Amino acid sequence: xxxxxxxxxxxxxxxxxxxxxxxxxxxxxxxxxxxxxxxxxxxxxxxxxxxxxxxxxxxxxxxxxxxxxxxxxxxxxxxxxxxx
Numbered sequence: 001x002x003x004x005x006x007x008x009x010x011x012x013x014x015x016x017x018x019x020x021x022x023x024x025x026x027x028x029x030x031x032x033x034x035x036x037x038x039x040x041x042x043x044x045x046x047x048x049x050x051x052x053x054x055x056x057x058x059x060x061x062x063x064x065x066x067x068x069x070x071x072x073x074x075x076x077x078x079x080x081x082x083x084x
Contacts, residue, residue, distance in 0.1 A: 018072075 005027075013022050024033070047053050 009019060009022055012026065013019075017025075028036070047057065
Protein backbone atom coordinates (compact mmCIF):
# COMPACT_ATOMS: atom_id res chain seq x y z
CA UNK A 1 0.00 0.00 0.00
CA UNK A 2 2.76 2.46 0.93
CA UNK A 3 4.73 1.64 -2.21
CA UNK A 4 1.63 2.37 -4.30
CA UNK A 5 1.16 5.75 -2.60
CA UNK A 6 4.88 6.51 -2.90
CA UNK A 7 4.90 5.69 -6.62
CA UNK A 8 1.73 7.71 -7.24
CA UNK A 9 3.24 10.65 -5.34
CA UNK A 10 6.39 10.58 -7.44
CA UNK A 11 4.41 10.37 -10.69
CA UNK A 12 1.82 13.07 -10.00
CA UNK A 13 3.50 15.65 -7.75
CA UNK A 14 4.37 19.15 -8.85
CA UNK A 15 8.00 20.27 -8.65
CA UNK A 16 7.47 22.39 -5.53
CA UNK A 17 5.06 20.06 -3.68
CA UNK A 18 6.01 18.04 -0.64
CA UNK A 19 4.22 14.87 0.44
CA UNK A 20 1.88 16.41 3.00
CA UNK A 21 0.76 19.14 0.63
CA UNK A 22 0.20 16.58 -2.15
CA UNK A 23 -1.75 14.32 0.22
CA UNK A 24 -4.01 17.09 1.54
CA UNK A 25 -4.74 18.63 -1.85
CA UNK A 26 -4.75 15.67 -4.24
CA UNK A 27 -5.66 12.54 -2.33
CA UNK A 28 -8.06 13.46 0.47
CA UNK A 29 -11.71 13.95 -0.37
CA UNK A 30 -13.65 16.88 1.01
CA UNK A 31 -15.24 14.67 3.66
CA UNK A 32 -11.82 13.41 4.79
CA UNK A 33 -10.51 16.97 4.96
CA UNK A 34 -13.48 17.98 7.14
CA UNK A 35 -12.92 14.98 9.42
CA UNK A 36 -9.25 15.88 9.78
CA UNK A 37 -10.14 19.50 10.58
CA UNK A 38 -12.75 18.35 13.13
CA UNK A 39 -10.24 15.99 14.76
CA UNK A 40 -7.65 18.77 15.03
CA UNK A 41 -10.27 21.17 16.41
CA UNK A 42 -11.32 18.65 19.09
CA UNK A 43 -7.68 18.17 20.09
CA UNK A 44 -7.27 21.94 20.29
CA UNK A 45 -10.31 22.33 22.56
CA UNK A 46 -9.13 19.48 24.78
CA UNK A 47 -5.59 20.80 25.32
CA UNK A 48 -5.78 24.55 24.64
CA UNK A 49 -6.37 25.56 28.25
CA UNK A 50 -3.51 23.57 29.77
CA UNK A 51 -0.69 26.14 29.74
CA UNK A 52 2.13 23.68 30.46
CA UNK A 53 0.97 21.35 27.70
CA UNK A 54 0.62 24.20 25.19
CA UNK A 55 4.10 25.50 25.97
CA UNK A 56 5.63 22.07 25.47
CA UNK A 57 3.46 21.48 22.38
CA UNK A 58 4.71 24.66 20.72
CA UNK A 59 8.31 23.76 21.61
CA UNK A 60 7.86 20.40 19.87
CA UNK A 61 6.21 22.02 16.84
CA UNK A 62 9.04 24.53 16.59
CA UNK A 63 11.60 21.73 16.82
CA UNK A 64 9.84 19.69 14.14
CA UNK A 65 9.60 22.76 11.89
CA UNK A 66 13.31 23.49 12.29
CA UNK A 67 14.26 19.88 11.51
CA UNK A 68 11.95 19.84 8.47
CA UNK A 69 13.39 23.13 7.24
CA UNK A 70 16.96 21.93 7.67
CA UNK A 71 16.26 18.67 5.86
CA UNK A 72 14.54 20.56 3.05
CA UNK A 73 17.47 22.96 2.73
CA UNK A 74 19.98 20.10 2.72
CA UNK A 75 18.05 18.22 0.03
CA UNK A 76 17.88 21.34 -2.16
CA UNK A 77 21.59 21.95 -1.72
CA UNK A 78 22.32 18.34 -2.69
CA UNK A 79 20.18 18.74 -5.82
CA UNK A 80 22.10 21.89 -6.78
CA UNK A 81 25.43 20.17 -6.21
CA UNK A 82 24.38 17.14 -8.29
CA UNK A 83 23.31 19.35 -11.21
CA UNK A 84 26.79 20.91 -11.43
